[in-house]
Amino acid sequence: MTIDINDILNSILASFSRIDYVKPADIPNIDLYMDQVTTFMNSQLAASKRYPDDKILTKTMINNYAKNALLPPPDKKKYSKEHLLLLIFIYYFKNILSISDIQTLITPITEKYFSKNNTINLEKIYTEVFQLEEVEVERLKNDIIEKYQLSTQTFSDAKEKDKEFLQTFSFICMLSFDVYMKKQLIEKLIDKLADNTPAPVTDSGKKSDKIKKERPE
Numbered sequence: 001m002t003i004d005i006n007d008i009l010n011s012i013l014a015s016f017s018r019i020d021y022v023k024p025a026d027i028p029n030i031d032l033y034m035d036q037v038t039t040f041m042n043s044q045l046a047a048s049k050r051y052p053d054d055k056i057l058t059k060t061m062i063n064n065y066a067k068n069a070l071l072p073p074p075d076k077k078k079y080s081k082e083h084l085l086l087l088i089f090i091y092y093f094k095n096i097l098s099i100s101d102i103q104t105l106i107t108p109i110t111e112k113y114f115s116k117n118n119t120i121n122l123e124k125i126y127t128e129v130f131q132l133e134e135v136e137v138e139r140l141k142n143d144i145i146e147k148y149q150l151s152t153q154t155f156s157d158a159k160e161k162d163k164e165f166l167q168t169f170s171f172i173c174m175l176s177f178d179v180y181m182k183k184q185l186i187e188k189l190i191d192k193l194a195d196n197t198p199a200p201v202t203d204s205g206k207k208s209d210k211i212k213k214e215r216p217e
Contacts, residue, residue, distance in 0.1 A: 009148055021130040022088055024081070024123050031078035034059055041087060057087065065090060068099050070106050072114055082114055085126045096183055097190075104194045147174045 022044045032040065041057040049056070065071040071086055086106065093102045113122045151171035158166055 009144070012144075021133060024085070024127060027081050027084050029081060031075065031080050032084075033078060034062065034074075037062065037079050037084065037087070040084065041091070045088075045091060056091065062087070068103065070099070070102055072110055080115075082122045085122050086110065086114070088126070096179075097186070101187065101190045104190050108193075143178075144175070147171065147178070150174065 026044065028040070038057050038059065042055065045056045055061075062071065065087070066073055070090055071083060074080075074083065086109075089106065089109075090102060093105065097105075109122070109125065112118070113120065113125060148171055151167050151174060154170040155163055155166040
């Protein structure tokens with residue numbers, strides 16, 4: 001079966017142009033029950049699904065995040081706007097980081113900025129960070145195009161029936177290497193942060209320094 005890599009690439013690049021983050025103004029200013037939270041998240045982030053049946057967020061996931069000190073407990077079973085902002089961060093982090101790594105990143109944020117009357121609050125942090133992502137999209141598109149063009153120059157001596165697969169394989173390898181190197185850098189930065197961050201305390205009152213390095217659900 002022939003893979004039209006050009007069509008795939010053009011489709012992906014076009015989708016990048018439509019990328020938009022969940023704006024704070026779109027998040028309800030009233031506290032939500034668990035079912036309302038999962039409904040909101042699943043509708044707002046539906047475009048990021050790989051398959052239609054994929055779940056963005058479930059009750060089990062939220063309970064797991066709270067158990068592992070990633071998410072402050074709800075107030076009378078209701079979750080605030082700040083809870084939803086944290087859940088959006090966690091959603092993106094969980095695709096590449098372990099629970100313990102996300103802990104290291106999120107714990108200082110929740111301790112200093114969650115439900116605090118600081119000049120810099122959680123909504124400001126969220127807005128500043130996601131505005132940076134908008135700028136990064138164009139750079140990312142150009143980088144992907146460059147990698148694709150390089151991949152089309154590989155295996156020039158291969159038989160025509162093999163060339164398409166091998167060049168696609170080259171393209172995937174280049175993208176994967178890029179992700180691998182950036183993941184290595186992220187983990188080293190997190191390890192540095194961990195050296196200066198006390199282990200979070202779970203609901204049981206015990207420090208969660210023995211949480212396994214496994215990915216959230």
